[in-house]
Amino acid sequence: MSDSEAKVHQFDSILVANRGEIACRVIRTAQRLGYRAIAVYSEPDADAAHVRLADEAYALQGSTSSESYLDIAQIVAACEATGAGAVHPGYGFLSENTAFASACEAAGVIFIGPPAAAIELMGSKRLSKVAMLKAGVPCIPGYEDAAQDTETLKSAADAIGYPLMIKASAGGGGRGMRLVQKAADFEAQLKTARSEALNAFGSDEVILEKAVIEPRHIEIQVMADRYGHTIHLGERDCSIQRRHQKVVEEAPSPVVSEALRQQMGEAAVRAASSCGYFGAGTVEFLLDRSGSFYFLEMNTRLQVEHPVTEMVTGLDLVAMQIEVAAGRQLKLQQSDIVLRGHAIEVRVYAEDPSRDFLPQTGHIALWQHQGKSVDELGLITDFSGAPTAVAARSGGLRVDDGFLSGQTISPYYDPMLAKVIGFGPDRETARRHLLKGLDNMTLFGLTSNLSFLSSILRNSEFISGRTTTAFLQQQSQALGVEQDEAGLALALAALVIYLKSDPRAAGLKASGALAIPVASNIILQAEDSETSAQAVRIRRIAAAGQTRQQQSEPIFEVTAEHGRHEFRVLTTEADAIMVVIDRRRIRVPFIMTGPEGGRSVWLKVREVSHTSHHAFTDVTRQRKSATASVGDGRIYASMDGLVIAAHASEGDIVKQGELLFTLEAMKIEHPLTANASGRLAAVHVSAGAQVKGRQLLAEIEIQSDE
Numbered sequence: 187m188s189d190s191e192a193k194v195h196q197f198d199s200i201l202v203a204n205r206g207e208i209a210c211r212v213i214r215t216a217q218r219l220g221y222r223a224i225a226v227y228s229e230p231d232a233d234a235a236h237v238r239l240a241d242e243a244y245a246l247q248g249s250t251s252s253e254s255y256l257d258i259a260q261i262v263a264a265c266e267a268t269g270a271g272a273v274h275p276g277y278g279f280l281s282e283n284t285a286f287a288s289a290c291e292a293a294g295v296i297f298i299g300p301p302a303a304a305i306e307l308m309g310s311k312r313l314s315k316v317a318m319l320k321a322g323v324p325c326i327p328g329y330e331d332a333a334q335d336t337e338t339l340k341s342a343a344d345a346i347g348y349p350l351m352i353k354a355s356a357g358g359g360g361r362g363m364r365l366v367q368k369a370a371d372f373e374a375q376l377k378t379a380r381s382e383a384l385n386a387f388g389s390d391e392v393i394l395e396k397a398v399i400e401p402r403h404i405e406i407q408v409m410a411d412r413y414g415h416t417i418h419l420g421e422r423d424c425s426i427q428r429r430h431q432k433v434v435e436e437a438p439s440p441v442v443s444e445a446l447r448q449q450m451g452e453a454a455v456r457a458a459s460s461c462g463y464f465g466a467g468t469v470e471f472l473l474d475r476s477g478s479f480y481f482l483e484m485n486t487r488l489q490v491e492h493p494v495t496e497m498v499t500g501l502d503l504v505a506m507q508i509e510v511a512a513g514r515q516l517k518l519q520q521s522d523i524v525l526r527g528h529a530i531e532v533r534v535y536a537e538d539p540s541r542d543f544l545p546q547t548g549h550i551a552l553w554q555h556q557g558k559s560v561d562e563l564g565l566i567t568d569f570s571g572a573p574t575a576v577a578a579r580s581g582g583l584r585v586d587d588g589f590l591s592g593q594t595i596s597p598y599y600d601p602m603l604a605k606v607i608g609f610g611p612d613r614e615t616a617r618r619h620l621l622k623g624l625d626n627m628t629l630f631g632l633t634s635n636l637s638f639l640s641s642i643l644r645n646s647e648f649i650s651g652r653t654t655t656a657f658l659q660q661q662s663q664a665l666g667v668e669q670d671e672a673g674l675a676l677a678l679a680a681l682v683i684y685l686k687s688d689p690r691a692a693g694l695k696a697s698g699a700l701a702i703p704v705a706s707n708i709i710l711q712a713e714d715s716e717t718s719a720q721a722v723r724i725r726r727i728a729a730a731g732q733t734r735q736q737q738s739e740p741i742f743e744v745t746a747e748h749g750r751h752e753f754r755v756l757t758t759e760a761d762a763i764m765v766v767i768d769r770r771r772i773r774v775p776f777i778m779t780g781p782e783g784g785r786s787v788w789l790k791v792r793e794v795s796h797t798s799h800h801a802f803t804d805v806t807r808q809r810k811s812a813t814a815s816v817g818d819g820r821i822y823a824s825m826d827g828l829v830i831a832a833h834a835s836e837g838d839i840v841k842q843g844e845l846l847f848t849l850e851a852m853k854i855e856h857p858l859t860a861n862a863s864g865r866l867a868a869v870h871v872s873a874g875a876q877v878k879g880r881q882l883l884a885e886i887e888i889q890s891d892e
């Protein structure tokens with residue numbers, strides 16, 4: 187389209203067709219620009235943060251994604267009912283849905299995204315690769331033809347050579363993707379990849395590519411207006427991944443030179459221009475050890491990791507999206523874009539790293555952080571002049587979150603809670619700000635990956651900038667939590683419960699005066715139901731040369747199976763205690779929940795090497811022995827979810843490890859197996875039942891192997 191054909195689309199309200207942190211992030215910029223921001227919400231999200239933040243909200247019917255946020259007819263109806271002139275899809279959900287973009291156009295609503303044709307083309311790995319080859323964009327050698335019979339694919343694989351990748355053409359997120367090491371494995375892996383692709387995307391079409399072993403994952407942010415002007419905003423390094431899902435992202439990349447940035451940027455601009463693209467998009471590449479790079483895919487939407495680009499360019503990318511959607515010309519030239527400073531982002535998930543990153547659900551008892559929101563950072567929304575990067579001007583912490591204390595994380599949606607971005611004039615300063623920000627965060631109520639993220643930032647390979655896509659697999663042992671650190675948390679939890687629960691502990695004032703028994707025993711169960719309960723003995727002791735009555739600051743000896751700890755208690759507060767251990771003075775924030783006899787404590791423990799969150803329940807008064815370990819025959823739900831299959835019936839004889847139920851939660855299937863051998867004496871749920879975390883599902887009458 188020529189300049190003479192420029193047409194500005196007038197709208198004063200934007201409906202955000204998403205939820206969680208991205209909905210909040212888009213709403214903040216829309217409001218800053220003077221637009222009326224409209225939220226939509228499902229039934230479980232009625233009190234969500236994005237609903238509270240918006241100027242107006244519209245209720246969708248249903249709880250699951252397919253019933254609500256993925257229902258095109260409902261979203262379009264919401265636009266009509268609220269008078270929204272434009273719709274921003276965020277990422278995920280309908281952001282790369284050709285039918286949705288077309289439906290918005292048919293309804294006269296501006297879609298804040300690229301044209302439907304570009305979405306459709308780039309949504310196919312096969313067709314997009316064909317287009318990129320024509321545009322002269324470097325691509326991985328492979329097979330991307332239309333013929334999909336097994337014989338043809340096998341011949342193509344043999345010609346490419348092994349190892350190679352099978353990829354679902356319509357796929358993403360690692361589904362329908364398989365690494366094949368040798369020819370003998372090809373047909374079995376192809377069958378699995380096709381099955382996954384068909385179930386996930388409705389198409390079993392695949393492409394084949396030569397495997398690039400341990401590459402870096404580098405992506406280029408592009409922005410284009412409706413008149414053929416396209417620029418790139420530099421690269422992001424997204425190499426640290428788990429199951430093909432990004433965990434840590436940073437800009438700029440530690441290994442990309444100015445010359446390589448120019449080459450990759452020019453290739454990304456060619457990729458976008460070749461399909462008539464406009465709006466924000468990301469062209470993803472694999473960078474091998476020799477410095478060669480290859481097209482991977484193009485994401486036709488805003489990326490989760492877009493904040494790191496914003497911090498090193500100073501540009502508000504959502505504001506740029508809105509400008510382009512409104513038909514305004516992109517005034518910035520490529521020479522205006524200079525990357526200054528450094529930014530690193532991590533994704534906070536409700537998941538348990540110690541249990542293979544099992545997604546978690548539950549009530550957020552407390553969420554606190556010291557980060558700034560996007561509207562407090564001074565990102566540029568006036569694109570008439572050269573921008574100045576925020577990261578170069580100052581150092582600090584940005585938090586893009588989408589929930590509040592007191593809210594519930596349901597099993598219906600992705601478990602990502604927030605994005606935390608550290609920034610500064612250089613990479614090491616950004617890393618320190620991010621690490622400090624994570625250590626100062628408090629998240630009580632459910633298990634998260636906060637400690638795991640901190641361990642990545644402290645890892646020597648990460649600090650050196652040498653990470654590849656194999657980083658998490660190679661460093662899995664180094665990123666674990668030491669057992670003695672968990673022991674310190676157990677001791678502190680017992681002390682907190684003891685001091686806050688015994689009526690005589692009320693004598694502990696700011697001065698430290700205390701009138702409580704000399705000793706007591708408490709039995710604690712870690713939040714992880716797979717762990718045995720542990721007995722803890724608490725005893726008040728005297729300092730050398732003093733009696734207990736002479737002590738203004740009482741000292742407690744806490745002993746458990748893991749060992750002995752000695753704490754000098756300085757003060758207690760409603761939500762924290764101050765103690766001295768090994769000459770270290772630490773403040774331990776906590777929250778107590780639950781009734782007497784079943785009370786639980788969440789607490790944050792500052793270790794020498796990291797800060798971690800822990801949860802324990804006092805089971806001292808329960809009739810059942812609290813020291814019962816795994817293998818008692820009681821099968822509990824691992825989290826809130828839907829029972830999609832029950833694989834055994836009451837009365838069946840089952841073996842330990844045998845699959846009993848398949849639970850679905852947060853888009854992931856979770857197998858529940860027998861923890862003992864015996865007769866299935868009781869089955870309390872059937873397929874189709876919605877269950878709560880730790881709900882009793884079945885009971886096995888244990889039988890001896892003799």
